[in-house]
Amino acid sequence: MKILLAVDGSEYTQKMLSYLASHAELLARTHEYTAVTVQSALPPRARSALSKDVIEEYYQEEFAKVLAPVTEFLAQHGVNATGVGKVGPAGECIAKLAEEGQFDLLVMGTHGHGALGKLVMGSVSTQVLAHSSIPVLLVR
Numbered sequence: 419m420k421i422l423l424a425v426d427g428s429e430y431t432q433k434m435l436s437y438l439a440s441h442a443e444l445l446a447r448t449h450e451y452t453a454v455t456v457q458s459a460l461p462p463r464a465r466s467a468l469s470k471d472v473i474e475e476y477y478q479e480e481f482a483k484v485l486a487p488v489t490e491f492l493a494q495h496g497v498n499a500t501g502v503g504k505v506g507p508a509g510e511c512i513a514k515l516a517e518e519g520q521f522d523l524l525v526m527g528t529h530g531h532g533a534l535g536k537l538v539m540g541s542v543s544t545q546v547l548a549h550s551s552i553p554v555l556l557v558r
Contacts, residue, residue, distance in 0.1 A: 422521040423453045423499070424512045424546070427484040430527030434557040435491050438525065444555075451492060451499035454515055455484040456508040477505055509545020516552050528556045 425431045438445045481503030492499045504511040516524045528543040
C-alpha cells in the first residue's frame with residue numbers, strides 16, 4: 419500500500435505519528451511511505467527582493483525542519499520514507515500529490531476545530547477532504 423503522510427511539524431503531526439506507531443497494520447515495512455510538507459509561498463514583495471537561490475534555500479531549510487524528524491521517527495520503526503516539499507496552498511497541494519502519486523491512503527493530523535471554527539477559519543484537513551479522491555485518515 420502506498421501511504422502519503424501530510425506533516426507540518428506541529429504537535430498534531432506528533433499525534434499522527436504516535437497513532438501510526440500504535441497500529442502495526444499502518445506502520446509496516448511492506449508499505450511505501452511518502453511524507454509531504456507544504457510551505458506557503460513568500461509574499462510577492464519578498465520574492466522580488468530576494469534571488470531565486472536564496473528563496474530556494476529558504477524553502478529547502480523549511481522542508482528539512484519538518485521532514486527530518488518524521489523520517490527519523492519512521493526509520494526508528496524500521497520504515498523508510500521519501501520526503502517531499504511543496505510550495506502553495508496546503509490543502510490543494512496535498513490532495514493533488516495524493517492523486518498524482520496514486521496513493522492508496524492519506525494520513526494527517528487535524529487540529530480538531532469544531533464546525534464553527536472550520537466555517538470561520540477553514541482548515542487544511544477540510545480542504546484536503548474537499549479535493550481528495552482517495553481515502554483520508556484524520557488523526558485528532
